[in-house]
Amino acid sequence: MNAYYRYLNSLVNKNKQEFGNYENINWINLWNTDELEATRQKLIRASGGQTLFKGTKPYVNQISDGCKICGAGAWSCLFITGKCNANCFYCPSPQKQDEPPESQGITFHTPLAYAEYINYFDFKGVSFSGGEPLLVKDRVMQYLKAIRSLCNPEIYIWMYTNGILSDDKVFRELADNGLNEIRFDIGATNYNLNGIKMAKGLIPNITVEIPAIPEEKERLMKLLPEMINAGVTNLNLHQLRLTHHNADKLLKHDYTYIPAERPIVLESELAALEIMSYAKNTKLPIGINYCSFYFKYRFQKAGYRKILANKLKRPDDFITEKGFLRKRNGTAVNYEGLTLYDENKPKAAIETDNLVLKHKTYGVHRSLAKRVDVDDRDQIAITDLLTSTKGNIPERADLFDLWQYEFIEKGLREY
Template sequence: MNKLSEVKKSFGNTFYIGSLPLGCRFCLRGSKLVLFITGLCDKNCFYCPLSDSRKNVDKVFADELEVSTDLEVILEAKSISAKGAGFTGGDPLLTPKKTLHYLKLLKDFFGKDFHVHLYTTGKYASKQVLLELKRHGLDEIRFHPEVEWWKAIENALNVGLTTGAEMPVIPREEYLNLLKRFMKYLSSIKAHFINLNELEICPPNYLALKQRGFKLAKNSLSAVEGSEEAAFQLLNWALTQGLELDVHYCPSIVKDRAQVKRRLARRAKNVVKGYQRVIGYQALLECIEIRLPKDFKINKTSLCMHLNIKPHMLKLVQEKGSLIIYINPQSPWRALVEKLKRDGGELIEVRRVKLLPSYKKTEVLSVPLSIKF
């Protein structure tokens, strides 16, 4: 490990001293599958961001998709061209058999270079479990422990795992003092890194944070006021201490702008249909939607021949009492509208629709189009 000498900015607009953890590099590129192993956890953090649909519930999610089969996990990983996975929760080590199963599944299918990191409180990180994780190919383990569970970090190092910690930066003096003590401990045992996350406000933890006097930072939708300033103070403090520890600070905005957006952009390229196009800079799918009366007679083959387009660029569906045509925005869709009008079609609506490339295909923007003839 190089001697820490300066704060550097990563390609994903995070900040670090020393080296950037390998798992973080994958995340910042959007190339990590987020595998939510279980919502079970007995740490009871007041700032926990888990929704009611996940918290204290033993369910598995691959990114946003609840899954029940191995195939669904593999398909989701392939849909984003994943180069690795992050196992999260809850605490995945509360269900060790399930965690080991998915670790083996992904390593067997994608190969040993498929990078997997795991988050845990450390309470259930016994030497036996850590040895099994190592044997199954876990690449990196990240602890979020209470003081009484710090010893588990040493155990992880002793079995040969790349070992670090991940903690939120709570802007309160007593917490920051404890965090400094923790960082010194990590350095003393030669842990590899600590990730410092900007504390976030979200619907599940809003009341708990508000009751403790926390509020949103100015011009932010999620960051807690004072958390980022405290994180930079910790980075500078680490430099003065000469710690043998890589320190990485990840602002809350990076999760949406880098990790999630880039993951969705990767997914969009893999799931786009012929009647859609990818808007890469927005990580969205776009199509033109033409709505007609349900009894309107139409022939897809003749339409495609008239427009000189391939059949996969157009889709016909009966939905909600209407006949709907979906067509690629880069096709001559205006010519299609003109033909439909000539053929006596009563256009109910023409829209430009933008969708998230997630499995639900959530509509995020719909613009009615006024067509003049």
């Protein structure tokens, strides 16, 4: 078994151990994976075969500017509150407390501090998420105004909402203060489009962003023309993911789980691809993309690492495609990662430098993510891997260890 398949096998073991208290998890079996893979490839071809970000984001027609910025790793998502007023069975986290605005574990108690952070790291896009942002609409407005008045005027700003508190006056105020895009999770409102209709003509770009629920596939297909008439230009379909928070609800559904870095729902992926195929074949004028778990796990994490690395690296650091800092030391290759902390967060036994800005001070922690010792007789193989632009997966364990910190894996993994 080569190193990559050993890695995949370790994911199987990790997932089954982590969720071992749940007896009714239907993990994918090898006996029908060839048939399932053939179905997936057929659906991708039927939807036009267009993909972005190394094959992890299949799409039809177009994707929004916000999605492009997200995939490029130039996006900051601000969780403006931790509280939500919906009760979606698929939600991966509790979302019961109104907490201070935070992004990547860093709290931003003032709009000035957040705008300064956006400028310092040169983010190209910002989103307001939650929880439900419209529960704290005045807070959203404060942060939106700060970004528009203090940051690059070209920055692209969008907001997520479940639409329960939709209000045309609020939408008009958001638009007047420069919100570029609004994204509705209509799964929270039984696929009601009233909020979208209120936003039409006010906010420039309207997107529906929902998990692909297998049971709702036919319903969503029939709803697409009405969504288009209501002003929706893009539909983003996420893959359902199993967490400890949603397990009791999610496991009541007859789903099959794939043991990736996190457990993901196979039928959710196939539903997304089938909806895309339907839109392509019926020539519907709407952009649809499948925001796969692999896209989010690989590109969003790497993107944030690179944002930090580009600003905080030392002169002799090399930034890998994965966003780690590489250094050669004889036959060893070291990979380091940067973490940004709230300065006052307890950091027992962690040595940090400080990043001191006008409105906030951060702790910067530089840690060894991986040390790979390689045979000095294999310098050609090592150099070939480190200078490659293809990122092909090596079979040897030591080279695979290097590859994991160098390159972003291509495509949707075979079932």
